[in-house]
Amino acid sequence: xxxxxxxxxxxxxxxxxxxxxxxxxxxxxxxxxxxxxxxxxxxxxxxxxxxxxxxxxxxxxxxxxxxxxxxxxxxxxxxxxxxxxxxxxxxxxxxxxxxxxxxxxxxxxxxxxxxxxxxxxxxxxxxxxxxxxxxxxxxxxxxxxxxxxxxxxxxxxxxxxxxxxxxxxxxxxxxxxxxxxxxxxxxxxxxxxxxxxxxxxxxxxxxxxxxxxxxxxxxxxxxxxxxxxxxxxxxxxxxxxxxxxxxxxxxxxxxxxxxxxxxxxxxxxxxxxxxxxxxxxxxxxxxxxxxxxxxxxxxxxxxxxxxxxxxxxxxxxxxxxxxxxxxxxxxxxxxxxxxxxxxxxxxxxxxxxxxxxxxxxxxxxxxxxxxxxxxxxxxxxxxxxxxxxxxxxxxxxxxxxxxxxxxxxxxxxxxxxxxxxxxxxxxxxxxxxxxxxxxxxxxxxxxxxxxxxxxxxxxxxxxxxxxxxxxxxxxxxxxxxxxxxxxxxxxxxxxxxxxxxxxxxxxxxxxxxxxxxxxxxxxxxxxxxxxxxxxxxxxxxxxxxxxxxx
Amino acid sequence: xxxxxxxxxxxxxxxxxxxxxxxxxxxxxxxxxxxxxxxxxxxxxxxxxxxxxxxxxxxxxxxxxxxxxxxxxxxxxxxxxxxxxxxxxxxxxxxxxxxxxxxxxxxxxxxxxxxxxxxxxxxxxxxxxxxxxxxxxxxxxxxxxxxxxxxxxxxxxxxxxxxxxxxxxxxxxxxxxxxxxxxxxxxxxxxxxxxxxxxxxxxxxxxxxxxxxxxxxxxxxxxxxxxxxxxxxxxxxxxxxxxxxxxxxxxxxxxxxxxxxxxxxxxxxxxx
Numbered sequence: 001x002x003x004x005x006x007x008x009x010x011x012x013x014x015x016x017x018x019x020x021x022x023x024x025x026x027x028x029x030x031x032x033x034x035x036x037x038x039x040x041x042x043x044x045x046x047x048x049x050x051x052x053x054x055x056x057x058x059x060x061x062x063x064x065x066x067x068x069x070x071x072x073x074x075x076x077x078x079x080x081x082x083x084x085x086x087x088x089x090x091x092x093x094x095x096x097x098x099x100x101x102x103x104x105x106x107x108x109x110x111x112x113x114x115x116x117x118x119x120x121x122x123x124x125x126x127x128x129x130x131x132x133x134x135x136x137x138x139x140x141x142x143x144x145x146x147x148x149x150x151x152x153x154x155x156x157x158x159x160x161x162x163x164x165x166x167x168x169x170x171x172x173x174x175x176x177x178x179x180x181x182x183x184x185x186x187x188x189x190x191x192x193x194x195x196x197x198x199x200x201x202x203x204x205x206x207x208x209x210x211x212x213x214x215x216x217x218x219x220x221x222x223x224x225x226x227x228x229x230x231x232x233x234x235x236x237x238x239x240x241x242x243x244x245x246x247x248x249x250x251x252x253x254x255x256x257x258x259x260x261x262x263x264x265x266x267x268x269x270x271x272x273x274x275x276x277x278x279x280x281x282x283x284x285x286x287x288x289x290x291x292x293x294x295x296x297x298x299x300x301x302x303x304x305x306x307x308x309x310x311x312x313x314x315x316x317x318x319x320x321x322x323x324x325x326x327x328x329x330x331x332x333x334x335x336x337x338x339x340x341x342x343x344x345x346x347x348x349x350x351x352x353x354x355x356x357x358x359x360x361x362x363x364x365x366x367x368x369x370x371x372x373x374x375x376x377x378x379x380x381x382x383x384x385x386x387x388x389x390x391x392x393x394x395x396x397x398x399x400x401x402x403x404x405x406x407x408x409x410x411x412x413x414x415x416x417x418x419x420x421x422x423x424x425x426x427x428x429x430x431x432x433x434x435x436x437x438x439x440x441x442x443x444x445x446x447x448x449x450x451x452x453x454x455x456x457x458x459x460x461x462x463x464x465x466x467x468x469x470x471x472x473x474x475x476x477x478x479x480x481x482x483x484x485x486x487x488x489x490x491x492x493x494x495x496x497x498x499x500x501x502x503x504x505x506x507x508x509x510x511x512x513x514x515x516x517x518x519x520x521x522x523x524x525x526x527x528x529x530x531x532x533x534x535x536x537x538x539x540x541x542x543x544x545x546x547x548x549x550x
Numbered sequence: 551x552x553x554x555x556x557x558x559x560x561x562x563x564x565x566x567x568x569x570x571x572x573x574x575x576x577x578x579x580x581x582x583x584x585x586x587x588x589x590x591x592x593x594x595x596x597x598x599x600x601x602x603x604x605x606x607x608x609x610x611x612x613x614x615x616x617x618x619x620x621x622x623x624x625x626x627x628x629x630x631x632x633x634x635x636x637x638x639x640x641x642x643x644x645x646x647x648x649x650x651x652x653x654x655x656x657x658x659x660x661x662x663x664x665x666x667x668x669x670x671x672x673x674x675x676x677x678x679x680x681x682x683x684x685x686x687x688x689x690x691x692x693x694x695x696x697x698x699x700x701x702x703x704x705x706x707x708x709x710x711x712x713x714x715x716x717x718x719x720x721x722x723x724x725x726x727x728x729x730x731x732x733x734x735x736x737x738x739x740x741x742x743x744x745x746x747x748x749x750x751x752x753x754x755x756x757x758x759x760x761x762x763x764x765x766x767x768x769x770x771x772x773x774x775x776x777x778x779x780x781x782x783x784x785x786x787x788x789x790x791x792x793x794x795x796x797x798x799x800x801x802x803x804x805x806x807x808x809x810x811x812x813x814x815x816x817x818x819x820x821x822x
Contacts, residue, residue, distance in 0.1 A: 113563070113615055114564065117564055117591075119564075124593070125564065125591070125593065127617075127620065127621075128563060128617035128619075128620035128621050129563055129564050129565075129615060129617045132615050132616040132617055133565070133616060197566070201566050201567075202565065202567065202568065202590050202591075203564075203566050241567070241569070242567075242568075242569045243569050243573075329569070332664065333663055333664040334665055365644075366644065366664050367647075368616065368646050369616065442569075442572050442576075445569050445572070446573055446577075449577070449668065452667075453668060453669065462665040463665075463667075472646075472647045472648065475646045475648075549589070550589045550590055
């Protein structure tokens with residue numbers, strides 16, 4: 001009798017483990033519990049089970065329910081990637097260099113709101129916002145300061161930037177060139193997920209159609225010239241923060257993902273060329289088991305979509321890789337130290353769900369931007385989970401739990417219902433334009449608020465177990481002088497650059513924008529190199545594309 | 551009758567987090583207010599302009615980006631410049647406790663911190679708009695209602711013996727009663743006679759005999775006051791005002807509210 005599917009898959013996994021451990025050995029030769037019992041790499045059903053192969057599979061194998069790598073955290077922990085950025089480029093640069101000295105290899109840049117919406121610091125719209133929630137970038141000069149003495153071939157940089165993602169990516173490429181690092185070597189991620197901006201996060205500029213064009217321009221350009229860069233991070237995080245349920249978070253994110261794939265295919269890109277560079281970004285909220293089930297279901301659904309719906313051939317296209325951040329909106333302003341406990345459980349859910357990287361929130365985020373001490377505790381939380389809890393010593397430790405598997409199946413079924421509905425509405429772009437997802441989320445958010453007010457849902461310290469007197473913790477303050485300084489330095493750049501070159505580049509960009517099949521990336525790159533500002537570039541495109549008004 | 555409260559909910563600055571603003575907007579609508587939501591990215595000038603054009607009673611600002619210190623007071627100042635300084639401005643979002651007194655000093659009426667229930671926000675706004683009128687105690691005893699079997703037979707005592715002036719007599723078919731009013735100082739005595747056995751007054755007399763039935767207070771803003779009482783869980787017989795005698799608005803509180811005494815609230819049309 002020949003081998004059954006279960007045995008074939010198991011052998012394939014064992015070979016994959018061999019290959020993987022030859023390249024990167026596991027963290028320890030043997031993993032043991034505190035009672036010195038050996039911990040196996042993977043626990044599987046005692047009896048062979050065809051269902052197992054279909055629904056769970058082995059780690060690193062379709063449909064990836066148990067994780068996308070054959071050894072998961074036994075080889076390498078998830079990447080601990082804390083989002084940071086404040087004030088001026090120079091200040092943030094100091095912070096980055098400190099973090100790199102401490103052994104961190106990945107940077108994650110937070111930009112201020114004017115940068116995220118394509119306004120210069122001296123724009124009237126920017127008043128009061130410069131440098132507040134992230135670093136202010138006006139021209140290439142700021143980007144040069146931000147990465148001063150940081151070799152771009154040695155770090156991977158994640159940039160939370162959407163509507164003007166092409167501008168910031170071009171600035172990053174230009175900084176690399178000045179350092180002598182070619183584009184092919186750059187690694188990192190741009191968020192570049194405009195659909196969720198319309199749905200939940202709000203930093204949109206142009207209407208959906210031209211925005212989708214900019215995104216596919218980036219896909220096409222990077223596939224050719226910046227092949228190691230993740231061109232999009234399709235984000236459910238903000239959808240969840242806006243008040244969606246776990247099912248909605250997953251469903252709307254995957255629907256958006258499909259919209260990007262469709263747009264790329266419509267522009268004649270090859271699926272197995274761009275799909276491996278798609279990344280995802282999810283939230284980790286309070287309901288522990290449901291969150292774990294969500295992550296496991298996400299991998300399984302996406303793998304099926306890529307393989308069966310789109311016919312992708314490469315395994316790399318099937319694998320859903322994701323970053324996780326703990327749920328900011330679950331944190332309370334009351335008794336902020338309690339938030340450390342919430343974050344710990346949320347982070348644990350992300351790890352048990354098999355995340356590739358993780359940001360843990362700081363306890364004071366319901367009050368202000370985190371202080372250095374709060375940010376350190378947040379990072380320590382991840383380190384404690386990684387090094388002390390032992391949860392990373394075996395792969396997918398909850399796999400096979402009746403409860404978890406049932407929840408995972410239910411999550412999948414409900415998400416599929418939503419995907420069907422969105423398909424009927426004409427796809428994610430249409431559903432966003434009609435406000436469908438926005439309404440669904442708002443309804444869920446309002447229901448949740450009512451449950452809290454009626455005390456049907458308990459939030460410890462907020463609607464139960466309150467303290468008479470709240471202690472006010474020390475909070476981070478952004479220097480109010482910064483806005484003036486930033487405006488001043490922008491003025492200096494505008495006076496010292498070659499104005500004729502800037503005008504030429506902006507004119508060329510305008511003409512390219514008017515030509516539908518032109519890829520705008522090379523024009524934007526030329527413009528940033530001659531120190532055209534983000535506001536100038538985005539204003540050209542505002543003229544040509546119009547503005548989205550919600 | 552009080553008019554509907556109009557609220558402008560606005561997002562100054564660039565942050566796109568409008569979950570809180572949207573929830574507040576819907577909750578205030580559920581509290582019977584008219585809410586205009588500006589959408590994202592409004593400049594202080596746009597907000598002040600909208601507040602005046604929409605003729606709102608209050609402006610609610612939401613900011614989560616840390617820009618509140620420059621943007622909130624600017625809205626207050628612009629309203630003052632446009633002679634609309636009487637429109638109160640309240641706010642919420644991610645706002646550190648120590649910023650609150652500074653914002654209040656600069657004219658922001660009230661700052662709500664995260665975790666505030668929407669009911670608290672709604673009652674605050676009602677208080678703010680109706681001002682002292684809502685909290686003003688009843689101004690006088692409007693009348694004392696006395697249940698009698700026959701007005702005819704009682705006239706002698708009130709009119710001839712006491713010498714009170716009969717102000718009027720009318721039938722209220724909806725309640726199946728006939729009423730007679732005698733003036734006494736700034737108040738009056740109301741005699742209530744049942745017109746049928748189904749009348750509440752008939753049942754009252756059957757159970758307790760003739761005698762004092764209720765005491766009525768004169769109040770302002772009856773409709774809103776009832777809502778506020780309801781939120782304070784005062785037991786009510788009428789949750790909204792009813793048409794009373796002489797075109798007044800009336801409502802009864804449940805006797806459980808006051809040691810078994812039945813109180814009526816009346817709002818008479820303002821004269822002039």
